[in-house]
Amino acid sequence: MxxxxxxxxxxxxxxxxxxxxxxxxxxxxxxxxxxxxxxxxxxxxxxxxxxxxxxxxGRTHNLGLIVADIANPFFPPLIKAAQAQARERDYHVFVADTDENPLLEQELIETLCKQVDGVLLCSPRLSNRVIERLGVQVPFVVVNRRVKGSATVLMDVGQGVRAGIAHLVELGHRRLALLPGPSGSWTSEEMQAAATAAAAEAGADLTVLRPAGPTEQGGLAAAQAVAGAGATGVLCYNDLVALGLIEGLRKQGLCVPEDLSVIGVDDSLPGRLNRPKLTTITMPTAAAGRMAVDLLLAAVSAGESGIPTLARLETTLVVRESTGRAREAARRSL
Known part of the structure; x- marks a missing residue:
């Protein structure tokens, strides 16, 4: 029985x-x-x-977790940490991938709202206005985006970007470039603001290039523009873009770090295995996943009386092989 x-x-x-x-x-x-x-x-x-x-x-004990691209190595550590944290609290997590498509993201949110007690939105592509409207239906916690009325977990990419600019300047680079990601991305906006301020303070020139797709193909496609920008140090939207850029520069006859120094963001496994190993800004994705679950369950328990919370996690620069000293010969060759 x-x-x-x-x-x-x-x-x-x-x-x-x-x-x-x-x-x-x-x-x-x-x-x-x-x-x-x-x-x-x-x-x-x-x-x-x-x-x-x-x-x-009146609760399902289910949570929704929506990510922009599950194939991006940035997201799996966050997903695993969020699932483990939820499981400890006797919650299950439904994971959905939007493939960087805001319309699909909205459709998934509207579907999940009927089946879960709360939703984690990771690097959403929807506008804040739409997210605020959808947030009336179910509690949200947003990772890497500020949205009015929703608890937020931010990874302080600006802190890492400032460290990256300082690292390049210390190596003698004075002509820098920023290769941002998708338009409207909170991370891209934070990177541009931090890089612009840090470069100006250090007396370095910064060229902000057109946004690249957040994949290796995006970096590969941007290689010609980067080579033509005359920069000797480049900061990329994420590790995938940086790895694609390195391959594209190689096809342009340029070597990293001999001709250009390249910095990524995420500290993902592919960057650690690449040759040269990627200098990058490490993002505390696992910690963000655990914290986002805790904030979401607090919001679920508090109901309408809950007060939105902002949590900010530190980032750090990890120096490896893709950055080196600027050389006059390299600067003249560009």
Missing amino acids: AVTIRDVARESGVHVSTVSRTFSSPHLVSVQTRNRVLAVAEGLGYRPNRAARALTT
Whole structure:
């Protein structure tokens, strides 16, 4: 016979409602009691009925997680961390990929809103106005975008960009270029603002190039424009763009870092395996995933009385092989 909630209550020496709260609202139960109930439930093989609990609590114990491109190595660590954090809180996560398409992103949000208690939006491509309108239906936490009325987790890419500009200037580079990502991207806007300010303060020239697609193909396609910009140091939107750019520059007859120094953003595995190994700005994606889940569950518990929260995570520059000292010969060759 199936083990019931009453069996767990009897063996634990507590009321049925306490067992129910242990699984639906664990923060309302003392640690000692919660641990005893969970141990008994595990020993008896009890598993709560999610459908019945949803009818009782009005919650699905599901969360939505929407990313711009699941193939981008930036996202998997965030997804895994968010899923693990949610699982510890007895929540499941539905993951959806928008393929950088804002219309598909809106469609996915509208679909998920009916099936989850809250949604994590990671690097969304929708406008803030649309996100604010959709946020009326279900609590949101937004990663790497400021949206009015939503809790936010930001990875301080500006901090890393300033460190990257300082690194290039210290190596003797005075003609710099920024290769941004998609138009309207919060990360691109933060990078441009930080790079412009840091370059001006250091007395270096900065050329902001046309936005590139956030993939290796985007970097590859931008190689000719980068080579023609006359820069000796380039900061890219992400590691994929940087790796594509390095390959494109090679096809242009230019070597990294001998002719140009290249910096990426993310500190993803491909950049660490590339030759040359990529100098990059590390983004705390796993920490962002865990924090976003915590903020979202807090918003779910608080309901309409919740107060939006802003959390900012530090970034750092990791120096590897794709940056080197500027050379007069290299500058003249460009």
